[in-house]
Amino acid sequence: MALFDLRDETVRYDGKAVLKGVSLKIERGEKVALVGRSGAGKSTLLTLLHSQHPEKAALVPHDGGLVKTLSVFHNIYMGRLEANPTWYNLVNLAWPMRREIEAIQPIVADLGLADKLMQPAGELSGGQQQRTAVARALYHDGEVLLGDEPVSAVDEHQARAVLDTIAAAHDTMVLAMHDVDLALAYCGRIVGIQDGRIVFDEPAADLTRQDLAPLYIGEA
């Protein structure tokens, strides 16, 4: 059975259809890139996937979804709030536990955030905040990672490092991506979206940059 199975899904916001009759199956172990212009419906599609398996999926939303006044450590720890009893979470909020800091350290080291661990997330740069959101999803350790432009705010070099880390931790991932080269490099399957419809769904091996170019025509 497929992990995700959407059949003829239509989603409206304020009466305007953002997704129009979308059907999509994703199996375990697939790495899928959703490509298309901004506003094409990628984020909505990801939210829909997340709602199918909230317990299995770790989500990196487009805006990061960080609590800006809390430290990087606490934001990442939030990925696993369900794993500990409430009293423990509250104590850890006031006095971060050494155990938890040690558990989180390898992840922040991979993502280049080690020296920011105790800083409020709101004080970090956009790229650092984005990596914090990725770290939270990694710490959640779900079977699937759903990322909405998870590397849009970091430079090419760092983007590759972050995607390496994500790919190493998750067999299954679905990433909404703007950057065509990265999509082709990290995902085995490319789903093109235009105006709320899936316009193609091909193995990455069969595609080149030029094949994807028409999706972005007219975009500044």
Next chain:
Amino acid sequence: MLVRRSATVNASFGFVGIALFCLIFADLEVTTLDPWTELGRMAWGFATPDFLAVDQLADALLQTVAFAVLGVAAGSVFGFVLAPVFQHFGPVRWVCAFIRAIHELFWALIFIQMFGPSPLAGILAIAIPYTGICAKVYAEILEEADLRALKTLPPGAGRISTFFYAKLPDVWVHLKDYTFYRLECGLRSSAVLGFVGLPTLGFYLESFFKQGHYSEVSALLILFFVLIATIRLWMRPRIAWVYVAASPFAIAAGAGTTTFEWVNVQRFFTEDIVPAPLRNAEILDPGAWLNFGDWTWALLSHQALPGIVATILLTQIALVGTGILALAFFPMISDRFFGRAGRTVGHVFLVIARSTPEYVLAYIFLQLWGPSMLPAIVALSLHNGAIIGHLIGRHVNELERRPDAPKGVNLYAYEVVPRVYGQFLAFLFYRWEVIMRETAILGILGIHTLGFHIDSAIADIRIDRAMLLIVITALLNIAIDICSRNLRRRLRLRSTPDAA
């Protein structure tokens, strides 16, 4: 061609008209024989503060702080606990609306009946209404929290963990700021409790006044202003617990302890507040119920009704007075109207006017002019006008400015007032309920509002009458609150500048 007037302008004219109508019936007589000599003596005393009575001054401030800290701490903790369920649970909302509609001084009068003029009475008198206020405002602040983090949380994270990790941190600063503001209000409340027998600032102020020691009054008030102005220096969230822990000792050393006698509490509920005709009567005795009907009718027609009329008259006049003074005051602290020196004077004046509780101002003016509505109107308008003037003035400084803008009166009338008028009305209507609460309480000073009848009933040890009148006062407050909310909604008034 006629310019069509906006709804806000129409509403303003309506309120001014009502206030003028009320003035016809208001008693504004100056009854003191020689107010000017007394004013001269008072002014001289205020100009020559005397800090020599160190013991009394220190004690007055210490007790005021201790009562405020404990009352506000309890009120904010209970308010915080109630806030998350406030929006979802009707009864919590109603109870909170009711307990905050009753003024601290009325609560104090009630608790003094139960516990005597003891520390517990004072702390509860602050804690209970503040619980109602904090629950409401904390709930509103929590509503504003950014919820984007919520959707990334793993399922099963638990309600409490979710609240503390994903919701609370986002609004923590606002909660903290508001609690600081509450502490400032708490200091004023605590000071005023001295007028009904608790050992706080009001108690010392009244005794200095009675002896004509105006220089000591001046010293006490100056210290109180400094205490309020420096609140952020001596109180820090991290050391708040030290104050909470030390306050009981300070109170015990000064005011003694509460002798809690269960009998008194029991008597209060089973006898004192039971309407006299029903006390010791058979529950099915029709005669007792007939008497109760007469009792209620007499109370409503002879005390409640005149009290309500006087309270509404005074409130409406003071509301318009507040508005006029606020519009006159705000340029004093704005850099578009005054230079640095002028603004400093303006700031000092506004700090003094808004830090002095209305009750204290009314008390001072009453010494000058005798008991009529005049001292109350001046006190309420001055205090509330200074509060709104301060808020508007700060907002005016942040307004966009164009280089070719007019100056002086033209700037005031054409640029500034039209732009801040909506916000000004919003603040004014927010204060409407506060002004009414205070109006009722000023009755204790001898002005014939509801507080006068409540205070006399208590002086006659007719607690049953006092309780009914207090409930009526609370309902009147709630009614004004509803009026204010509807009016704000209809005129689309918001106090935040960025809101449309």
